Amino acid sequence: MSSLQGYVDRRVLLILQDGRTIVGTMAGYDQKSNVVLADCKERVYSLDEPVEEVPLGLYLVKGDMVYVLNTRISIHMLINSKCLDR
Numbered sequence: 288m289s290s291l292q293g294y295v296d297r298r299v300l301l302i303l304q305d306g307r308t309i310v311g312t313m314a315g316y317d318q319k320s321n322v323v324l325a326d327c328k329e330r331v332y333s334l335d336e337p338v339e340e341v342p343l344g345l346y347l348v349k350g351d352m353v354y355v356l357n358t359r360i361s362i363h364m365l366i367n368s369k370c371l372d373r
Contacts, residue, residue, distance in 0.1 A: 291316040294356065299324070301348060302355040308332070311346060320350030 294313045301309045301322065311327025324347075328340040 291320065291322070291356075294358065297358055300355070300357050300359065301353055303348065303352045304354050305352070309343070309346065309348065310340075311343070314345070316350075320353065322348045322350065322353065322356070324348065 291313070295315060297313055299311065299313050301311075301324070303309065308330040309324065309327055310330060311324030314323040314325040316322050323345070324343075325345055327343045327346045329343055331339040331341060333339070
């Protein structure tokens with residue numbers, strides 16, 4: 288990942304390699320692109336249920352697990368553009 292400095296203290300959406308979607312405030316990062324998120328939630332999507340948000344609190348994500356990092360907090364744009372193979 289290129290420089291992450293512009294994302295610090297902003298709300299971001301992460302889509303992880305395993306398909307999970309995490310939303311939170313980026314508190315920091317390191318040289319390996321590991322990301323620290325504050326006040327974050329995991330969004331759980333289902334065809335039958337409304338979107339569920341599971342509170343996670345302070346969360347560390349390994350840099351090699353990040354598939355997408357975006358400041359737009361909607362996943363619908365990514366799903367509609369077929370970026371994800373679900």
